[in-house]
Amino acid sequence: MKNLLYLKDDHIKDFIEQIFYAYRETYSDPKKILKKYSFGTAHHRAIHLIERYEGITISGLLNKLKITKQSLNRVLRDLIKNKSIIVKKGEIDSRQRHIFLNEKGKKLFNEIFLEQKKRIHNALKNLDSDSVLKFKNVLSKIINE
């Protein structure tokens, strides 16, 4: 930290508060859409990761979501029943399950993403690329630790 001004406790408290708002708002936007399908934010998070990491395994999802497999299972059961995802046995290791969005899931993801995109797009549209890069960098440092 080259400038201690930005490390004062009040600044850090502000960050903690703002990170909460940013998360809440970003994940609130698509709730009406999810409700149409009788899904919630837990389903949303799973769908998001399955889209981002095509073919992700159960343990892969568990590592990213950091929930128990019982919790994840409820969510995946709903998504399978709804035909939004398909699960394939691993070819190399047939114990593993690889998860994919199918057509219905892709449509749902796109609907959800369109809602979320608005907020991020609006936030970034008048910013220079340096701001965006630095935002991403700080965010990743907060996550990694």
Place this chain on the structure above:
Amino acid sequence: MKNLLYLKDDHIKDFIEQIFYAYRETYSDPKKILKKYSFGTAHHRAIHLIERYEGITISGLLNKLKITKQSLNRVLRDLIKNKSIIVKKGEIDSRQRHIFLNEKGKKLFNEIFLEQKKRIHNALKNLDSDSVLKFKNVLSKIINE
């Protein structure tokens, strides 16, 4: 947006994912401390705001937390019972209730904050002040919309 590269969908999807991780990690750190007091993250969020906005009213808290008053009431009852907060009638408008941390609440807040601070401090310690300012700026734009 002066450089469209940073507005590509995949970048926005990354942000959405990273905002989730940042929130989850930041609010996971103090969970062991909260558990000692039989509190959860709902109590944590309330305490945080009461510390930041000393004397905040019930409706003030409701506006920031965006939960129902029934939900908030459960949390505040626990905090009052535990003697972490005190509630005072408004002098100008005696319908209002102003909420304050008392000594016990301040100690609890500090314990919680110390845990959370580590993560943010570590993230920022090797960054220049420009990064920190730009991070804050983007975050506030995401919130405001």
Place this chain on the structure above:
DNA sequence: TATTTTGGGTCAGTTATATTGACATATCTA
């Protein structure tokens, strides 16, 4: 002053999402 609105409190029931703990099964690895 009479009426309406606002700020807050509460009861009751329900939903969403997560937890712990105990097992079961199939498959891979040493």
Place this chain on the structure above:
DNA sequence: TAGATATGTCAATATAACTGACCCAAAATA
């Protein structure tokens, strides 16, 4: 073949939210 790994499932419980229906007191206003 024995043990570890990946996954699935049953049951009970916890946490944090919700909806809806009321209530009271105090402030604002017609």
